[in-house]
Amino acid sequence: MNWTWFHKLSSPPHFHRFARRWTPWMECAAAALVVYGLIGGLILAPPDYQQGEVYRIIYVHVPAAWLSLALYSGMAVAGLIVLIWRVKLAECALISIAPVGASFTALALATGMLWGKPTWGAYWVWDARLTSELVLLFLYLGVIALHGAMSEPRAAARAAALLAVVGWVNVPIVRYSVDWWNSLHQTSSITLLGKPTLDASMLWPLFGMALGLTLFSAANVMRRMQAENVRRNARQRWVREQLEAPHV
């Protein structure tokens, strides 16, 4: 198992070609999966015996919540690589993942609130998961703002990487402290994700949506990385060749 293909990925020109070749395919696969998920989730899946039709928001809320955490972990790993090995491409990854992650965290929060209203009558419930999502959004905004505020690009990326890694350590602590805080007074209403019992016909569309949106955000991050990568290596020879090639 030689790892050369992986090491080559960290070289800017190679990554540019790799990204340009694979992102369109990833986006097509993502579109197909999302369409399947939508059809399966909205039309084929039967209504939930408890929550009726409103549980269909799960097909957007759960993938968004899962993505917000997965993208943050990816960003923190990129941050570690930036801090330890100073790989330039990891800086592009860190900067590219932050806005995508922030957008999906905001989506997870919004859909969580839209789901909360019909099921508990309140838009905002200080449930452990929703509160952790809110903290995650603040962390994302902190990373983006910190990176935006510093003028020198390399130092800005390292500062953002530092905050991303420190935030990563903080996420489980916040999750635990909110769980502990929530358990002090037993909330009368049922818990937020009343875990509607999902049988197969409901579950597969959910996987489809989750995988589809994950592929989409991966492709989106790679497109942003391409732009950031090209911007940082403007004077390199390979940039002229690649950008002036007719294919683009």
Add this chain to the structure above:
Amino acid sequence: MTGGALAILRREWMLTRHRGANWAQPLVFFAVVVTAFVLGAEPEAPWLAEAAPAVVWVALLLALIVGSERAFRDDARSGFLQQLVRSPAPLPLLMFGKLVAQWLFTALPLVLVAPLAMVALQMQGEAVGALWAALWVGSPALSMVTGLGAALTASLPRAGLLLPLCVLPLSLPIVIFGSGAARAAEHGLSAAGPLYLLASVSLLCICGIPFACAAAAKLQPT
């Protein structure tokens, strides 16, 4: 080895002494937040005592953010931070010295003044003791988190929005366990559980934050 940290401590002590009444700024800020809160509520409000732990912790957090704003900025501007980065002594230890100095000269006065605020917020009996213990145990973590925020934003002309945005997510567990200890004591439960959790968060900050501050210090443009 620890000479460096002690030297930094002495330097900070002399600096705060020469800066005159500037060290009192967080104290005044703390008093203003508490007074405004009490006057905001109707006199003899029954719920004031219950809300008191949260008010004290929020006032402490805001006062620390205000107090730590220029902790690293003057050093970064005067080039002292760059000298620290290049000194043979281990940088995390120097940063630890600086953070301890910041706790001593900013957070400690607030913790000593806090019982007055609790009396002002009409807290009674058990809860006062539990909240004060929580303040003692939690304030190192809070002051270190605000110190890290200050270190990260040291090279910027003004931290403005950034300092609270970076500090808020990291300080939430401290505020939750801190006021949780007082609330537990109010209900007559033993406040030991949340205090232990708060102590563990504090120890995590004491061990980890100096290294993060060292990495942040290295970021400053030379």
Add this chain to the structure above:
Amino acid sequence: MSEWLAMGGHAVFVWSSFGLAAATVLWNIWAARAWMRHARDEITEIWDEDDGA
């Protein structure tokens, strides 16, 4: 069809959730393109500078 659109009386919540999801996806696509356009402008500027100098 209209009964399906009504979503058991919760049409507003369900359809606005999916609307927001679509908005998020579209914003991301647009933002990725904007980054690329911005990068391309910057580079052509740098290239002109280099060639011109």
